[in-house]
Amino acid sequence: MSFATRLHSNAIGWLLPALVIAGWEIASRAGVMPANVLPAPSAVAEAFWRLTLSGELVRNIGVSTARALAGFAIGGSIGFALGLANGLSTISRGLTDTTLQMIRNIPHLALIPLVILWFGIDEEAKLFLVALGVFFPIYVNTLLGIQSVDPHLVEMGRVYGMDRRALFFRVILPGALPAIFVGLRYALGIMWLTLIVAETISASSGLGYMAMQAREFLLIDVVVLSILIYALLGKLADSLARLLERLSLGWHPAFQNG
């Protein structure tokens, strides 16, 4: 696909949101939509400008992003490591998989009361929840990816004299990568979701906190702005993951000619 056509197909994706915003603005101006239910996009844009000038917005986005990434790094790396270990070693899997599957079935947000009791409303609480939320999709998909590597290819690697290290890096890991990417994208979604909930319930900074403060003072435009920024951050994270996917899965028929 050429650059021009790619730009074109990307533009099509943004057409619908643009139309919705235009319709929304018209509805607000015509008075169909009362400002205390949903403020006009122009009012939200104004709030955006106001908060940008005061530095509040950048600071809160920064705080939230740092939390999200730190939680993701912790939960993701533990999930990846355990997924690898359990995919490669039956002993490790026998030892830990049952326990992990049990924990997986607890909605991690149900732990919020307990987490607040343990950590208060400090950073640890948010990190813990995000890490826990991110852990499972990465773990489950890494394990699945390794288990679904074609055993014929592994046998071929052995016959051709690959040692364990070469076998892992040249056969098993690349074979598991498509599934790992599915886990990554899923985890990024959960990362934002968890953070929003955690910040809304207990925080003294960050986007969720900003939204809750705005609610206290009935600043609906700021509440809507926070929600929109979450949507944009989520989309940004997903796009980054897709880019990584395209770069590293060029061999995959699904990513050719695309």
Place this chain on the structure above:
Amino acid sequence: MTAASLAAARSFVATPVRPIGSVEGQRAFAFRQAGKRFGDKTVLDGIDLDVPAGQFLAVIGKSGCGKSTLLRLLAGLDRPTSGSLTFGVEEEGHSRTRFMFQEPRLLPWASVVKNVEVGLTGVASGAEARQRALDILGEVGLADRADEWPSVLSGGQKQRVALARALVGHPQILALDEPLGALDALTRIEMQQLLERIWIAQKFTAVLVTHDVAEAVALADRVVVISEGRIALDLDVPVERPRRRGSVELARLEGKILDRLFG
């Protein structure tokens, strides 16, 4: 060995000199009363097979007769449960046994040339490995596809890459497990000719497991028929090369083997 003959041994086609197993009568491998059991199922029993270096041996049998197991023993994928398997002298610069599977088994995430380099694992790496891989890709007629992904190749081309991967390390023994079984009839004949040409040039010992009797007599110096885990027939094919497909002589041998299989 002089420097010149060493160079000839390393180059792939070039000379009609037999670079591998050049000493007449040297043995490639020998099974002595070898058997293989899985649980209480005996797959191979009392196999005696002595194969001189450079021979093209075809192994035929109905499915489930144990012919693939024989090949797996040879490739070291399994160990015999009784008897022994001994190999001839290992020559320097050659990998001992290479295996070509029924399916191409190429790594989909590695380019064609990288896949061929897998055949040099532990033998060569870096620029040297790439050069040797490109050379052999030229031999199988795929030099211009070196940097493509395997997924864009046809079935026959994939098997040619697999053949290049098996041969790039100059194996002493090449074990082929029905590698042409899944190809269409015309591609198959093309692959047989390619295999024969490379075998004549490189003179490795070839062990071809097949269920196609015509293929066996067209390619092999010697055909072994396995039935119920035992060698039922051991037949030389004393026909000059190049062989003409469908000649009376080959047809007579083919008939003899088929009689043995179904008689």
